[in-house]
Amino acid sequence: MSDLLERLRGRGWRLTAQRRVIAEVLDGEHVHYTADEVHALAVARLPEISRASVYNTLGELVALGEVLEVTTEGGRAKRYDPNAHRPHQHLVCSGCGTMRDVHLVTDPMGALPEGERFGFTVSGVTVTYYGRCPECGSRA
Amino acid sequence: MSDLLERLRGRGWRLTAQRRVIAEVLDGEHVHYTADEVHALAVARLPEISRASVYNTLGELVALGEVLEVTTEGGRAKRYDPNAHRPHQHLVCSGCGTMRDVHLVTDPMGALPEGERFGFTVSGVTVTYYGRCPECGSRA
DNA sequence: ATCCTATATTGGACATCATCTAAGTCAAGA
DNA sequence: TCTTGACTTAGATGATGTCCAATATAGGAT
Structure with a gap:
């Protein structure tokens, strides 16, 4: 830094x-x-x-x-x-809010077909995964 | 409804x-x-x-x-x-905030490799595309 | 080393979005 | 029709973020 x-x-x-x-x-x-x-x-x-x-x-x-x-x-x-610096996405714990950087194996931009763009000029995409971290486990 | x-x-x-x-x-x-x-x-x-x-x-x-x-x-x-009812993602205009439902051709869950899960139990994912809608064009 | 000034910082007011509370109201089953 | 627990309400409160005028300061100029 x-x-x-x-x-x-x-x-x-x-x-x-x-x-x-x-x-x-x-x-x-x-x-x-x-x-x-x-x-x-x-x-x-x-x-x-x-x-x-x-x-x-x-x-x-x-x-x-x-x-x-x-x-x-x-x-x-x-x-x-x-x-x-490096493009990445996030994985968030729905229990405690902890967040980790994650790197995807495919470009999410490619998942949006042309027919689903409604005339927009699409410039970016964010992907966020939700789950429970090891500390929070399966508790509510 | x-x-x-x-x-x-x-x-x-x-x-x-x-x-x-x-x-x-x-x-x-x-x-x-x-x-x-x-x-x-x-x-x-x-x-x-x-x-x-x-x-x-x-x-x-x-x-x-x-x-x-x-x-x-x-x-x-x-x-x-x-x-x-049906799983979908969103496309948002960064100009006016307009939002459209979009349907992807690949499951975004598959883009997160096992090695990037940090012990989390991953249960969901949201994907949001950003861009300019036809009305907002390229104006700031 | 000191001065100067554009830029940064500050506390507190204000704005927005959302939740909570206690009192009154009502849908729907008996 | 009556009763009651669930619903609604206005307004207070809370959480987050922005704005402002006054003050302070970094860093170039002298």
């Missing part, structure tokens, strides 16, 4: 303590925090950071294509996925 | 004017209203119906498996899809 900060600086992004802390929080594999979770983790490193800055910065990272915004059925809050 | 009311009555569902009106609003092809849209359309037929009843009834219909709750990236409010 440190290269992320480098890249952004190259784009004229002003590097502030708040933005650096948020980028640090987003560093890692299978990271899919909500804005509030990012804020809580950022506060642990920089107590005076505001919620507005977290929303602002996440929004900018999304606009810059460095972070993906992810919405799931049932889940109320959006989640933020720093793995914007 | 009248058979829906029959089915629900068979399940001990108490048939009230509010519920009947909501079921009527949800009748049709490619219907994907938000709760507020359902409320507005229901008010046109039954002026004193409350928002709470709309939320209650939609929640019950979802729990009974008669209506699907649909969330899309960017779209803030959940939408409700009465086409719960």
